Amino acid sequence: MLLALTVPGPHGPVIQAATTVAEAAGALPGLRVVDARGACPALRVEEADPEGDARALGRLMLWARRWCPWTALEETGGPGLVLDVTGSAHLWGGEAALLTEIEGRLSDLGLTARLAIAPTRGSAWALARFAGPRAICGPGEVEAMTAPLPVRALRLSQDTALLLQRLGLKTVGDLLAVPRLPLARRFARAEPSDNPLLRLDQLTGRLPEPLHCPDDPPRFVARAVLSEPVQDPTPLLPALARELCAMLAAKGAGTRGLALAVYRSDGEVSGVEVATARATRDPIHLARLFEGKLDRLDPGFGFDLATLAATVPEPLDARQPGLDGRRDDGEDLARLVDRLSARFGPRALLRPAPRESHVPERAESWVPALGPSPGPVPPPPRPRPLRLFDPPEEVRVIYAVPEGPPAQFVWRRVTHRVARFAGPERIAPEWWRDPPGTRLRDYWRIEDQEGRRFWLYREGLPGDGRGGTPRWFMHGIFA
Structure with a gap:
């Protein structure tokens, strides 16, 4: 065509x-x-459609992780993919067999590719674009195989390549034969990515060129390679969970997050993630967290590879149950939180978390139950009631001791006579957060004649210049 x-x-x-x-x-x-x-x-x-091509190439980059964990998009010289197959080629029967596998899989997607495996990223780039549709370069063959290639194989700009050709340096071999000092002087002010000497060092391996992936691959991954595409990953989950938990147990670790990914035969990758309240490596519990979530996966025409990865690994020592055979109650609660959050969503279940603030209503906030554990917060200097009203409810004081607590007050249409009290505890406004004119509070712990204990505060002082008559509020009830 x-x-x-x-x-x-x-x-x-x-x-x-x-x-x-x-x-x-x-x-x-x-x-x-x-x-x-x-x-x-x-x-x-x-x-x-450059934007659509970029999105498709990004999806293809993730799909290519079926062959190795480190994949990235090519940054220079046109669209392409970079795969670090170090330690992975033998899993496919060697480098030649791996290239055959990649070529066949891409052909099934209707794609053609120029492939090369070489010891360095620069030499692989050069061989893939200028040495034919397939090339394999051994550790000691880089200079010999790249010498006949044009200088454009060094990932240089068109202007720099044209300048080198005018100087009579048409191939990589010509540059390799030139002493390094004249090259360093001639291109001392060139950009690092357009310096022939730097590109030569990257090509031959004298200068390392690490691969920067969009995200680091997980340390613990269980894989299921299928001979034929399937539609439902549910039967694969128990075996994947057992394999992953065995890897975690061997390293004394657990996980607080799991990611299930299915690699479709049409080049797409679909995934589902779950989280746990505390680190675990129980395969039965982890597999059950995916119940009701796999319907969100779009298997397309089927997938032939599924992976289960521990996204948030944490150290987890082996624990022994008590002498009576009972497990830790906290573990059962964490499993309940995991299942409820997996069923209704990660933000449907909340828990209180302390915050550093001496203002009572700011000393605690509600966060998702599966969020990270809060750090240690110093306890308040005085006892606090178990129940706080939000917002505090205003009370009508019938009689109050000057600069002291009320002797009698009305709250919710009921009159209370004070029998005992303790205080005051003065809490000043937070100047860095509260607006100007905010009044200080004097808190009192009060017990009425029927033994009920309240936490009241007076907002402001007479003559403080920040308002009229001080007001009284009910802020909490002690147990």
């Missing part, structure tokens, strides 16, 4: 990519459409 994709150019549409047949007919990337049609009148042209 004579087809080319175009992008806008300064002097008209420019070919971004073309089919193999179109390139053979003269429609090369970088040419204007007008010039390309002069050599290929039957050329069919369509507008490219």
Whole structure:
């Protein structure tokens, strides 16, 4: 098919990519459409979608993690993928068998690719684009296999490559034969990514070039490779959970998060994540957390690979039940929290969490039960009631001792006579948070004649210049 994709150019549409047949007919990337049609009148042209291509390539990058855990998008020299297969090639029968596997899988998706395996990222980039559809380079073969390639194989800009060609340095081998000092002087002010000497060092391995993945792969992953695509991952979960928990137990670890991913045969990746309130490595409990969640997965035409990963591993020592055979009550509560949160959503279940503030209503907040455990917060200097009113309820004081507690007050239409009291506990406003004019509070612990204990405060002082007569509020009830 004579087809080319175009992008806008300064002097008209420019070919971004073309089919193999179109390139053979003269429609090369970088040419204007007008010039390309002069050599290929039957050329069919369509507008490219760079944003859609980038999204598709990102999904393909995640899908490629079926072969190795470290994958990333190519940053220079056009679209591409970078895979670090160190320690993974033998799992597929060697490097040649791995290339055959990758080529076959991409062919099933309707994609063609130029593939190369080499000791360095730079040499793999060069061989994949300039040495043929498939290339395998051994540890001591980098210079020999890349020497015949053009200088553009060093990932240099077009201007730098043209300058080197004018100097008579047309191939990588020509650059390797030049002494390093003249190159260093000539390109001392060049950008690091456009310095031929730096690119040569990356090509030969003298300068490391680490692979930066969008996210680090998990340390603990269980995999299920299927011979035929299936639609439902439910039967695979128990075995995956047991395998993952065995890995965690071998390292004395547990997990507070799980991610199930299915790799579809059409190149898409779907996943479901769950979380736990505390670290665990119980396979039965972890597998049950996915009940009712797998319906959200879109298996497409089926998937042939499923992985279960521990996303939040934590140290977890082995625990022995008590002499009476009973387990820790906290463990049963954590499992209940896990199942309720998995069923109704992570934000449906809340728990109180202390905060550093001396204002009572700010000293505690409600957070998701599956959130991280709060750090230690110092206890308040005075006892606090178990129940606080939000907002505090205003009371009508019938009689109060000057600068002291009320002797009698009315709250919710009931008159209370004070029998005992303790206080005051003065709490000043937080100047960095409260608006100007906020009045201080004097708190009193009060017991009425019937033995009921209350927590009242007076807002403001007479003559403090921040309002009128001080007001009284009921803020809590002691047990």
